[in-house]
Amino acid sequence: QVQLVQSGAEVKKPGASVKVSCKASGYTFTSYDINWVRQATGQGLEWMGWMNPNSGNTGYAQKFQGRVTMTRNTSISTAYMELSSLRSEDTAVYYCARVGGPTLDYWGQGTLVTVSS
Amino acid sequence: EIVMTQSPATLSVSPGERATLSCRASQSVSSNLAWYQQKPGQAPRLLIYGASTRATGIPARFSGSGSGTEFTLTISSLQSEDFAVYYCQQYNNWLTWTFGQGTKVEIK
Numbered sequence: 001q002v003q004l005v006q007s008g009a010e011v012k013k014p015g016a017s018v019k020v021s022c023k024a025s026g027y028t029f030t031s032y033d034i035n036w037v038r039q040a041t042g043q044g045l046e047w048m049g050w051m052n053p054n055s056g057n058t059g060y061a062q063k064f065q066g067r068v069t070m071t072r073n074t075s076i077s078t079a080y081m082e083l084s085s086l087r088s089e090d091t092a093v094y095y096c097a098r099v100g101g102p103t104l105d106y107w108g109q110g111t112l113v114t115v116s117s
Numbered sequence: 118e119i120v121m122t123q124s125p126a127t128l129s130v131s132p133g134e135r136a137t138l139s140c141r142a143s144q145s146v147s148s149n150l151a152w153y154q155q156k157p158g159q160a161p162r163l164l165i166y167g168a169s170t171r172a173t174g175i176p177a178r179f180s181g182s183g184s185g186t187e188f189t190l191t192i193s194s195l196q197s198e199d200f201a202v203y204y205c206q207q208y209n210n211w212l213t214w215t216f217g218q219g220t221k222v223e224i225k
Contacts, residue, residue, distance in 0.1 A: 035214075037161075037216075044204065044216055044217070044218045044219050045153075045161065045204055045206070045216040045219075046216070047206075047214040047215060047216065049212075050212065059211070059212040060212075061212070061213065062118075062213075095160055095161075097160075101166055102149065102151075102166055102167065102208055103151045103163065103166050103206065103208045103214075104151070104153075104161075104163060104206075105163050105172065105173075107160035107161055107162075108160065109160060110160055
């Protein structure tokens with residue numbers, strides 16, 4: 001069955017970077033785009049960007065341009081999302097999600113990133 | 118950026134009753150609209166895509182309608198497991214996908 005398993009919770013200081021991983025199984029990793037979505041505590045969902053695991057091509061929401069980098073390692077079917085220059089407002093649960101059909105059909109379990117001094 | 122506005126923010130419904138949730142787009146998204154369900158501590162779950170197509174394994178009591186700027190999610194007879202937060206999402210504009218702020222369906 002399709003699974004996306006994310007790395008564990010992180011605590012970072014303001015100004016630092018965080019890199020979250022998303023390991024895919026149960027399907028051909030390079031055949032489906034991966035998106036990243038975040039959710040601050042008690043808030044709604046915010047789309048961050050997209051990556052094609054086959055080509056490595058990416059596209060980022062304007063809000064995160066210059067601070068986010070999405071990469072992958074096809075040999076281990078894993079996608080990564082790195083966010084730099086962290087601030088307290090970046091405290092959130094970060095989700096990876098597969099694009100199946102036209103939109104996000106399978107989601108990872110989420111990774112809590114806490115930014116605190 | 119296309120702004121998605123959901124109403125109401127909270128909907129109080131008794132089990133077995135019908136629930137109707139609305140989502141409005143600030144400009145046309147054609148039928149490129151999805152609905153997700155999220156329960157506390159869980160990732161969102163895809164319910165509907167293409168405005169009206171149920172995702173795999175989604176019960177028939179969930180139905181979606183609309184096109185352009187006005188969309189509706191209807192739950193025909195609420196079950197206990199349906200009390201959750203529901204989000205609409207447009208995927209019409211590539212690289213600018215956006216979500217609504219959510220509607221919480223709670224037990225009346």
